Amino acid sequence: MNFSNIKRIAYQESRNAFRTKVVYISAIVLGIALLSALFIGWQNAKTLNAEREKYQDLVRTNWLEQPDRHPHRSSHYGYLAFRPKSSLSFFDSGVDSFAGTSIFLEPHRQNTVNFSEARHSNGLLRFGELNLALILQILVPLMIFFLGFAAISGERESGILAIILSSGVSWRELLIGKTFGILSVIFALLTPLLLISIALWLFLNDFKITYDSIFRLAFLLIGYSIYFVVCAAIAVIISSFTKTSRNSLITLLVIWIMFWIAMPRAMQNLGASVYPTASKSQFEKILEDDLAKEGDSHNANDAKFADLKRETLAKYKVNDVKDLPFNYGGFVMSKAEEISSLIFRKHYGELLAKFRLQNRVTEIASLLNPYLAIRHFSMATAGSDFSAYENFQWQAEDFRFNMVQKLNDLHANEIKSQNDRTQKISSENWQEFPKFEYREPTVFESLQKQYLAIFSVIFWLLIACLAVYFLPKKVTAG
Amino acid sequence: MNLSTFLKLEVKNFVSGKTVLVAVLCLLLASCYAMFYGKNTIDKQQAIIAEIPKFQAEHFKKQLELNKDEFGNMLYYLQHNTVHQPSSWAAFSIGQRDVNPYNIKVKMLTLEGQIYDSEMSNPTTLLYGNFDLAFVIVFLLPLLIIAFCHNLISADQENGIWNLLSSQPVSIAKIIGWRLLIRFVIVLILAFTVITASCFYLQSAFDIRFFYALLIAFSYLTFWFALSAFVISFQKSSTFNALSLLGIWIFLAILAPALLNLVISTTLPVSESFEVTVKQREGYHNKWDKSKAETMQKFYEIYPEYKSFPIPEDKFSWGWYYAMNFMGDLEAENSTEKYIEKLNLRNLWTNRTALFFPTIQAQLSFNNLSKNDLQNHLEYLKSVRTYHRRIREFFYPEIFRNAKVEVVGWENLPKHEFSGENLANNLSQSSYSLLFIASVFGLLFWGNLKKFRMK
Numbered sequence: 001m002n003f004s005n006i007k008r009i010a011y012q013e014s015r016n017a018f019r020t021k022v023v024y025i026s027a028i029v030l031g032i033a034l035l036s037a038l039f040i041g042w043q044n045a046k047t048l049n050a051e052r053e054k055y056q057d058l059v060r061t062n063w064l065e066q067p068d069r070h071p072h073r074s075s076h077y078g079y080l081a082f083r084p085k086s087s088l089s090f091f092d093s094g095v096d097s098f099a100g101t102s103i104f105l106e107p108h109r110q111n112t113v114n115f116s117e118a119r120h121s122n123g124l125l126r127f128g129e130l131n132l133a134l135i136l137q138i139l140v141p142l143m144i145f146f147l148g149f150a151a152i153s154g155e156r157e158s159g160i161l162a163i164i165l166s167s168g169v170s171w172r173e174l175l176i177g178k179t180f181g182i183l184s185v186i187f188a189l190l191t192p193l194l195l196i197s198i199a200l201w202l203f204l205n206d207f208k209i210t211y212d213s214i215f216r217l218a219f220l221l222i223g224y225s226i227y228f229v230v231c232a233a234i235a236v237i238i239s240s241f242t243k244t245s246r247n248s249l250i251t252l253l254v255i256w257i258m259f260w261i262a263m264p265r266a267m268q269n270l271g272a273s274v275y276p277t278a279s280k281s282q283f284e285k286i287l288e289d290d291l292a293k294e295g296d297s298h299n300a301n302d303a304k305f306a307d308l309k310r311e312t313l314a315k316y317k318v319n320d321v322k323d324l325p326f327n328y329g330g331f332v333m334s335k336a337e338e339i340s341s342l343i344f345r346k347h348y349g350e351l352l353a354k355f356r357l358q359n360r361v362t363e364i365a366s367l368l369n370p371y372l373a374i375r376h377f378s379m380a381t382a383g384s385d386f387s388a389y390e391n392f393q394w395q396a397e398d399f400r401f402n403m404v405q406k407l408n409d410l411h412a413n414e415i416k417s418q419n420d421r422t423q424k425i426s427s428e429n430w431q432e433f434p435k436f437e438y439r440e441p442t443v444f445e446s447l448q449k450q451y452l453a454i455f456s457v458i459f460w461l462l463i464a465c466l467a468v469y470f471l472p473k474k475v476t477a478g
Numbered sequence: 479m480n481l482s483t484f485l486k487l488e489v490k491n492f493v494s495g496k497t498v499l500v501a502v503l504c505l506l507l508a509s510c511y512a513m514f515y516g517k518n519t520i521d522k523q524q525a526i527i528a529e530i531p532k533f534q535a536e537h538f539k540k541q542l543e544l545n546k547d548e549f550g551n552m553l554y555y556l557q558h559n560t561v562h563q564p565s566s567w568a569a570f571s572i573g574q575r576d577v578n579p580y581n582i583k584v585k586m587l588t589l590e591g592q593i594y595d596s597e598m599s600n601p602t603t604l605l606y607g608n609f610d611l612a613f614v615i616v617f618l619l620p621l622l623i624i625a626f627c628h629n630l631i632s633a634d635q636e637n638g639i640w641n642l643l644s645s646q647p648v649s650i651a652k653i654i655g656w657r658l659l660i661r662f663v664i665v666l667i668l669a670f671t672v673i674t675a676s677c678f679y680l681q682s683a684f685d686i687r688f689f690y691a692l693l694i695a696f697s698y699l700t701f702w703f704a705l706s707a708f709v710i711s712f713q714k715s716s717t718f719n720a721l722s723l724l725g726i727w728i729f730l731a732i733l734a735p736a737l738l739n740l741v742i743s744t745t746l747p748v749s750e751s752f753e754v755t756v757k758q759r760e761g762y763h764n765k766w767d768k769s770k771a772e773t774m775q776k777f778y779e780i781y782p783e784y785k786s787f788p789i790p791e792d793k794f795s796w797g798w799y800y801a802m803n804f805m806g807d808l809e810a811e812n813s814t815e816k817y818i819e820k821l822n823l824r825n826l827w828t829n830r831t832a833l834f835f836p837t838i839q840a841q842l843s844f845n846n847l848s849k850n851d852l853q854n855h856l857e858y859l860k861s862v863r864t865y866h867r868r869i870r871e872f873f874y875p876e877i878f879r880n881a882k883v884e885v886v887g888w889e890n891l892p893k894h895e896f897s898g899e900n901l902a903n904n905l906s907q908s909s910y911s912l913l914f915i916a917s918v919f920g921l922l923f924w925g926n927l928k929k930f931r932m933k
Contacts, residue, residue: 040737044740044743055753058756082752095602114751115751115752116596117743118577120751120821121824122842122845123828123845123852124735124739124838125739126574127837127841128735129739129740130737134736246716246717250497264606265607272600273519277598279581280579283598284583351598358602
């Protein structure tokens with residue numbers, strides 16, 4: 001392979017592209033779209049996060065300002081946890097807008113995360129969300145197809161193809177050169193825009209850079225670069241197959257419509273149809289039935305809890321719960337919470353696993369569709385994918401459980417059995433409880449669960465390279 | 479060559495093209511999948527809804543057994559199901575039905591703490607959206623129109639047949655007009671067939687909504703034809719036409735709605751949702767730390783008929799307990815109103831922008847037709863609020879009288895009913911804006927065609 005040939009062809013291709021007006025027009029359109037998406041996306045994230053922070057602080061203040069209360073009273077007063085938008089949601093909002101934002105944490109039961117942005121929208125949201133990822137994932141490939149549809153077929157039509165090939169340039173060199181030519185145009189257009197985006201992002205972040213954000217940025221750059229290489233290779237390969245440029249363009253546009261517009265919905269819908277999940281009422285029924293098997297702590301005659309009572313009395317060698325060194329009511333509450341939390345974790349874990357199975361259908365389809373591959377990879381890297389939401393829910397449940405159990409301990413130790421309900425503990429106790437602070441998973445934690453997406457991105461790079469490298473042998477100069 | 483032979487030839491030419499056949503088949507296939515998926519989704523909801531009376535009965539039986547000694551305590555556990563019945567057109571356009579809950583359960587406790595509970599759904603599925611018939615009509619059919627029209631003039635110019643055509647006695651304007659009409663009729667037949675088939679397969683009620691669906695589809699597709707005609711009338715190359723039409727499609731179907739959504743959600747953030755949640759929680763819980771007389775005073779202002787029932791200050795009573803719970807709703811009332819108002823405002827602005835964007839207009843109209851939009855969900859929430867009040871008012875007398883469980887007339891317990899089927903809607907208006915925009919492009923096309931003739 002002659003590298004100077006490849007370089008020459010690539011250079012020629014990009015120079016030709018820059019000679020046309022359309023490249024500049026699309027660059028301007030792309031630039032405006034990218035920057036406005038970035039700016040409004042940032043404003044949006046800032047507004048929504050400010051609201052959530054405000055109420056998270058208010059909830060904390062209200063908690064601390066509680067008067068003297070019975071611990072179980074406080075437990076029912078509970079806590080509200082708010083889910084902040086992921087730090088890179090302005091780049092790729094992923095499932096952010098479709099996931100709930102606030103959850104009420106109380107004893108005995110686990111609530112749903114409510115008030116997703118989607119519930120506050122009248123369907124506009126379903127058209128898509130404007131952010132950088134949307135433009136890079138959907139529009140840039142179309143632009144690549146547009147730049148590349150005539151790469152080979154155009155030369156064939158004008159008869160130059162035979163001349164190029166007879167001048168000592170091999171098919172392989174021609175295809176590689178053309179691919180690089182298209183890519184160089186795309187990168188020349190995108191690089192300044194991306195640099196502005198990164199600068200703006202740093203500026204809006206007050207130049208606070210963490211290792212995690214550097215890794216995220218690096219992974220996104222690598223991921224999207226691979227994606228563009230794949231798209232350019234598709235354009236060149238299709239162009240080399242078709243007799244006329246018009247056919248080449250039509251084929252590429254059909255591919256775009258099928259793979260970028262129709263297939264994603266169909267695949268995810270298929271996943272949801274194949275793996276149906278329990279509705280909320282069914283889920284609650286399952287929990288209720290399982291809890292009934294474990295005994296009812298509120299029922300004095302319940303066999304399981306009668307056993308617990310007998311064992312506890314025997315352990316402390318007393319005849320009556322009143323003689324125990326702690327408040328038996330609080331103790332039972334704590335045991336019951338342990339049981340119900342375990343049951344919830346088991347079933348909710350199963351439900352989330354079912355959701356992951358539904359997503360798996362789309363993830364596997366990303367082996368057939370590079371758009372799905374980058375979409376999942378991008379969401380995970382931006383920390384706005386399903387697993388991030390899952391993570392929030394478990395953090396909220398952990399927080400709820402710890403809070404309730406701490407209050408049950410106070411109940412067992414600070415409240416006397418006699419006249420239990422009329423007693424209170426000092427408001428100083430409230431200071432001992434931690435704030436709810438959501439810890440965003442690191443990029444490595446997120447990507448761990450999206451190994452299929454990483455694999456598909458690399459798989460597509462491999463396919464693209466192999467296709468450009470080996471396919472030419474089968475293609476005739478026509 | 480007279481007109482009828484010309485027409486026959488044109489139709490034959492067009493229909494015998496392999497690409498046309500493949501494209502139409504693809505669309506029929508997509509429509510079949512959309513119908514299957516829509517039916518599957520709504521059937522699943524129907525199956526869940528069908529189970530509810532059984533669950534409800536079992537739940538009541540169990541609670542009545544467990545808490546027969548303490549009526550107030552039983553009411554604490556008793557859940558009452560409400561259902562948002564899908565309309566018979568629900569599967570046609572799933573809209574926001576997958577996002578909003580359709581089975582809210584309420585207890586006699588503070589309502590504002592319960593009414594916003596979500597359904598358990600996979601956010602990734604919600605993100606990708608529904609492949610329903612509305613999607614096929616709003617997103618995919620325009621692409622078919624673009625495919626049919628982009629080379630209507632240019633193909634002949636590129637093939638060199640154009641000059642031959644120009645020498646025919648039939649005028650160029652007529653040729654173009656007839657060609658557009660042939661394509662328009664084929665797309666319309668396709669759309670109407672699909673809508674009619676869906677009406678049978680999805681067992682949608684054959685009433686005025688069927689004609690609304692046809693009308694909206696007709697207006698929307700007319701818009702795309704007028705637009706395509708306008709673009710091709712500039713006599714540019716097929717490539718140019720295809721790309722500019724696709725560019726417009728991307729703008730109308732992806733970029734503009736996405737941008738508008740971002741603008742609306744940034745300028746009209748719904749923080750009232752948090753305000754309601756915090757206020758109802760404080761409103762109820764701080765009553766535990768206040769004197770009972772104070773709470774009861776506020777309660778009697780609305781329910782004076784219970785003034786005569788004694789509420790002891792020094793010990794717990796169920797009358798006081800449910801009065802406290804009601805205080806949560808009362809103190810959040812203002813915020814709730816603001817919340818609903820904000821959602822209505824968002825709705826209003828979305829509907830306003832829809833006037834200028836046919837894609838948004840068509841989608842929102844279909845969601846409205848199938849009663850799966852935000853407005854319908856708000857109506858459902860309203861019905862849940864009324865139902866909760868009726869439940870409270872049903873049990874208050876027994877609670878304040880300290881009645882026994884046995885004396886409750888369970889057969890008179892209020893029932894909740896809400897179905898999108900009953901709500902009247904006039905959708906002909908939404909086609910006005912579509913037809914207006916279509917006629918603007920139609921006229922522009924006509925203007926260009928006139929210049930054509932003079933060439």
